[in-house]
Amino acid sequence: MALAANAEQTVEERIAALEAMVADLKAELAAEKADTDADIVRIETVATQAAPAATAPKTDGFLVGDTTLKFGGIVDLDVHATSLSDGAIASGSIARDFYIPGATPVGGDGTDFTDFTAESSRFFFSASKPAGEDTVQGYIELDFLGSAQGNELVSNSYSPRLRRAFVKYGNWLAGQEWSTFQNTSAIPESASFLILSDGMVFIRQPQIRYTKGNWMFALENPNTTTLNAGSRDENLIPDIVARYNFTGDYGNVSVAGIARQLRADFGTSEDETFGYGLSVSGKVKAGEKDDIRFNLVGGEGIGRYVGLAASRSTALDPNGKLEAIPSYGGLVAWRHPFGETARFNVGYSGLFVDNPNYLPANATTRSVQSAYGAVLWDVAPKMTVGLELLHGIRELESGADGSISRFTFSTKYAF
Known part of the structure; x- marks a missing residue:
């Protein structure tokens, strides 16, 4: 009996020991689970805190x-093969790098030449940060066109030029930017x-815009430009521009007006007159992928705003009075994509000037016109190769004219 009691007691002790071990194991597993849950909570919390940066729109x-x-x-890189019917363009002229209508020579023997240039390569830098409920942004952009420093003798080292430099805050812009008229x-x-x-409105200049x-x-x-008394810088009143933009599924159209004081001070005498202009321009869809780009402009004294200053704003008459010069023009271009990354472009542009009859007919531009066709295709992401043919004509008041034909091959990489 004693042996049976001892055996029963031993079994009970063993069961109790096993139960204690199981309890300890459960406690250990519970502790481990708690630690694991805490780790999961911590990881999820960190992930949640990091989520805005991970899921926010790409900056x-x-x-x-x-x-x-x-x-x-x-x-x-642009390669230009140019043929001029009359005269020549100096090797250091910016007109060797792109088409400037008023630089087409009239009179003289024709010339032909080929240019390689990388001067239109461009760099910009911008910085922006929150400022209350708005954002303040600074922007600066440079290229190398028209540099007076470089030459083609050894290094082709050209100095940068300022294209755009402005600060924006809320609805305000101050600095050098595309004209609001454009x-x-x-x-x-x-x-x-x-x-x-x-016939294009094309100008960048310092301004304050709202x-x-x-x-x-x-x-x-x-700035008051004249045909027979140089460029005058005696204005007191800035050029005033107002513009309204229409936008929709069709594209965009802008209507812009400009009012100008045209003034010249020659020391012993001074005079001023008034200039104004109206422009309608934009880009509208033409079918599923095609678009039409256009600009119609006209007015008196709009001079340097149109045609890369092919004409001037005023003329000084024989009595020493400034006269605003009327002019009108425009452009239209069609862009037609085809294939996967290619597109074809074709267009026409012209500017026509109503010059006073007291100006020398053999030195005053009556009109400039041009037409072009170009094929461009993206051979790699952001890398474009293009072929282009341009023909332009400049006519003087005397009826004499000169023409330019230019074939261009280009490669561009945007970064």
């Missing part, structure tokens, strides 16, 4: 503190730096 640039920095530009979406696509500039909804208002840098 166009990179952050330094609360400032977004961005840089980019274009690496561009709608940049109307610029045709081309292999060369710029095409169809004859934008509210579809409306834009600006005070811009004034």
Whole structure:
């Protein structure tokens, strides 16, 4: 009996020991689970805290503190084969790099030449940061066209030039930017730096601009150009521009007006007159992929705003009075994509000037016109190869004219 009691006690002790071990194991597993759950909570919390950066829209640039920095530009090589019917263009002239209507020579023997240039390569840098409920942004852009420093003798070392430099805060812009009188979406696509500039509003200059909804208002840098008394810089009142933008599924159309004081001070005498202009421009869809780009402009004294200053704003009459010069023009270009990345562009542009009859007929431009065709295709992401043919004519008041024909091959890489 004693042996049976001892055996029963031993079994009970063993069962109790096993139960204690199981209890300890359960406690250990519970502790491990708690630690694991805590780790999961911590990981999920960290992931949740990081989620805004991971799931937020991709930033166009990179952050330094609360400032977004961005840089980019274009690496561009243009090869121009040019034929002039009359005269020549100096080797250092910017007109060798892209089409400038007023630089087409009239009179003299024709010339032919080929140029390689990378001067239209471009670089920009911008910085922006939150400022209350708005954003403040600074922007600066440079290229190398028109450099007076470089030459083609050894290194082709060209100095940079200022294209755009401005600060924006809320609805305000101050600095050098495209004129408010110009709608940049109307610029045709081309292999060369710029095409169809004859009847195009094209100018960048210092200004103060206010934008509210579809409306834009600006005070811009004034300058009075004359046909027979040089470029005058005695203006007191800035050029005043107002513009309204229409946008929709069809594209965009802008209507812009400009008012100008035209003034010259010759020391012993001074005079001023009034200039004005109206422009309608834009880019509208034509079918599923095609688009039409256009610009119609006219007025008196709009001079340097149109045709890359092919004409001037005023003339000084025999009595010493300034006379605003009427002119009108425009452009139209069609862009037709085909294949996967190619597109064909074709267009026409012209500017016509109503010059006073007291100006020398053999030295005053009556009209400039041009037409072009270009094929461009993207051979790699952001890399475009283009072929282009341009023909332009400049006519003087005397009836004499000269023409330019230019074939362009280009490669551009945007970064």
